[in-house]
Amino acid sequence: MGQDEVLTVRGLRKRYRGRRGVQANDGIDLDVRAGQVVGLLGHNGAGKTTLVNQVVGLVLPDEGTIVLDGIDAVARPGQARARASIQAQANVPITGLTPRLAIELVGRLRGGERSAVRTRAGELIEALDLGPWADTRAEKVSGGIARLTAFAMTVVQPGRLVVLDEPTNDVDPVRRRLLWQQIRRLADEGAGVLLVTHNVREAERVVDRLAVLDHGVVLAAGTPAGLTASRQGTLTVELDLLPGATVTWPDGVVARGSSRLRESGSVPAEDAAEVVRWAQRQVHQGAIERYSLVPASLEDVYVELVEDERRDAPAEEVAA
Template structure:
């Protein structure tokens, strides 16, 4: 494996244990997702890999070489898109991408060539020569990605790369993430966007309170849930007691919804059960669909921070 993290532990001076014995391994050509709520310890982990933070305990190796002892080497071998908006006001995207590409050690001609390809691929052409101070947050985010990708390290770490990016360019961005891996980089993708991660990563780990609580391919994690289908019940606001699932699988409340795991052969029974709940008035509506990575995530981590958009929709519907 190209990037090997073993028992990585980070305790801040305040006593907060942001990473607790995290072990991960990511291979060349692999896109690895790191999922978790805000404060789960994702950013602390990548900051340690790139040498901005020193681990309290544990090891980080790239290609077998110790990165904790060689933070300078870590910065050469890793390119990094930070979670915070990249500070490039005053520069145009063209200048920022070219300068960073050269600072990462590539010859100017190569950098310009790669920048042209990235700008085309991300459809950034019209903003290429505009001062970054006048760019939207989403465009700046794409420029930051291009800065990390123009002279990629052997490990590329992207911390919430799609924040603020419009849906069309998100797809373009994901394609470029995959291209980075296809060219041999190990891509570590930090996100709390579970739906996007499911489509984009080869493997992933779910982090909660600084610990890895699950790891595997999206398919393997979904299989762990033991449910191929997911029944989503929208509960009547006046219902005090959650309906008990007859299937014995996961049943996780998220806001005023209940996500119930259903086995493949249980579709008919599930619909009948949901209909009966609806007739009894305890459920307003329901949907049955294939289980997603989000269901795994919710089952493991609970609903704090998960599905915020849907929670808002529910709130709005009841307010109306």
């Protein structure tokens, strides 16, 4: 394990032994370095939380190794856990406390000096725009404010590895931007950050590397630029349909997704002008409300990888 490597996972396997025998993780390799934000992307049930629980010593793997800041996390989970900070999917109950007191309490429990913890808590409260609720009892704050408080509790005295499991859940769009800035800042100040999320578009702005997880297997890993390289020269077409309308894509467009009032497809960049003319005609004919053409994104690659994996999977396979 190199000096800058905070987390090294090799060959990790975990099967839950119930009636259906779900294979939650199946041979996972993963690395997080100091100063990096590594995104772990996957739908619900892909095996992300099982992986996180093993990294921080809450669940023992069936096979494989986990080294966290030089500590064998399988043999010595308590020591490894002390080097990590984790924000779980569920918020830690802070009934009877205010956000400010909860943040400061965790900082002190993790060994921070009183005045330094108080200063750091104040910085986080300001950075996340928590000031109006900082001294309000937790029972009276919204789910989004509770989520931001949980993040601040996690990073007020961060470990070498910071694990964030869906940190933006319930957070409003304005404060989500502030939260992403603080996540990026954590890595810039030297922590290794493992970010578990299904919010691909927002995560793409702050991550250095990504791993796409499905059925407990890493389908692809690399930088955002590397993962999207295969889609260079391809544009994504998105249509917002008017109620009751249907459209048939013109030649050259490959359908990528469909919902009640939304269609998406991909088209070679050299055909974009003709697709724009077609889409404009659909607007005039009352079939679509608006359209857009954008470069292929990480979300497009993610959806394509998962769909390809599911097409290739045996019919009886059960997702972890």
